[in-house]
Amino acid sequence: MPALIELGNVTVRFGRVAALADVSLRIAPGERVAFIGANGSGKSTLLRVLHGLVRPASGSLLRDTAATQAMVFQRPFMLRASARFNVALGLWLRGNRWGHAKQEAVHALRRVGLEAEAGRNARQLSGGQQQRLALARAWAMRPDVLLLDEPTSSLDPHGKREVERVIADFAEAGTTLVFASHNLGQVKRLATRVVYLEHGFVLADLPVDHFFNGPLGEVSREAELFVKGELG
Numbered sequence: 001m002p003a004l005i006e007l008g009n010v011t012v013r014f015g016r017v018a019a020l021a022d023v024s025l026r027i028a029p030g031e032r033v034a035f036i037g038a039n040g041s042g043k044s045t046l047l048r049v050l051h052g053l054v055r056p057a058s059g060s061l062l063r064d065t066a067a068t069q070a071m072v073f074q075r076p077f078m079l080r081a082s083a084r085f086n087v088a089l090g091l092w093l094r095g096n097r098w099g100h101a102k103q104e105a106v107h108a109l110r111r112v113g114l115e116a117e118a119g120r121n122a123r124q125l126s127g128g129q130q131q132r133l134a135l136a137r138a139w140a141m142r143p144d145v146l147l148l149d150e151p152t153s154s155l156d157p158h159g160k161r162e163v164e165r166v167i168a169d170f171a172e173a174g175t176t177l178v179f180a181s182h183n184l185g186q187v188k189r190l191a192t193r194v195v196y197l198e199h200g201f202v203l204a205d206l207p208v209d210h211f212f213n214g215p216l217g218e219v220s221r222e223a224e225l226f227v228k229g230e231l232g
């Protein structure tokens with residue numbers, strides 16, 4: 001199957017820090033890929049490279065130009081305006097008429113269970129609601145690929161469940177998911193493939209069952225320790 005995104009030997013530097021080192025990665029349609037690893041291992045940087053927000057110092061990035069992408073950040077930025085306006089604006093900026101954009105915004109809000117909050121100031125919504133609002137904004141774009149940077153890191157268990165449900169809906173609708181997470185339970189629930197990063201290197205890239213249950217081999221000893229540590 002042709003790749004949606006393909007990275008070849010990508011290195012990203014911030015000053016003297018190599019945030020990514022020689023990363024090669026191929027993402028095919030329908031995959032659900034989780035990036036895991038310790039703080040500073042390069043997960044966010046990798047997502048930003050995939051979304052074209054960070055330019056590699058070297059290496060190649062190929063993207064299927066017909067495929068659309070959306071990214072949801074760890075702390076999504078909301079305008080001081082209604083939830084509906086926050087979703088509609090993105091659609092309007094992409095050339096939709098305002099009336100149509102507002103209509104589509106309401107559909108997207110319904111999809112994430114925020115219909116009742118459509119008229120509320122987005123900044124006054126709870127963390128979980130804001131995260132779902134960010135997903136509604138992405139949903140409205142009907143992306144082929146959805147990139148998420150620790151989408152539930154600041155949420156309580158209820159908020160986490162709600163946001164995970166929406167993410168799972170994206171996957172069911174055929175969206176390719178690529179997300180960074182520190183929550184290994186979430187990785188097991190949502191991902192089909194795990195990419196383990198350490199100091200900017202990909203140390204393991206395996207189907208989720210193999211990553212959590214199979215022997216990881218010499219090169220992935222650190223990954224094994226990481227998983228054991230995280231799972232306590």
Ligand SMILES: Nc1ncnc2c1ncn2[C@@H]1O[C@H](COP(=O)(O)OP(=O)(O)OP(=O)(O)O)[C@@H](O)[C@H]1O
Pocket residue numbers: 014017018019037038039040041042043044045046180
């Ligand atoms: N804009 C930047 N300027 C300078 N250094 C940066 C920048 N962004 C990332 N880095 C550095 O690059 C490395 C990788 O950071 P990155 O945010 O990608 O890690 P991460 O795995 O997402 O971490 P976390 O789990 O804490 O979110 C770190 O050493 C970080 O300090």
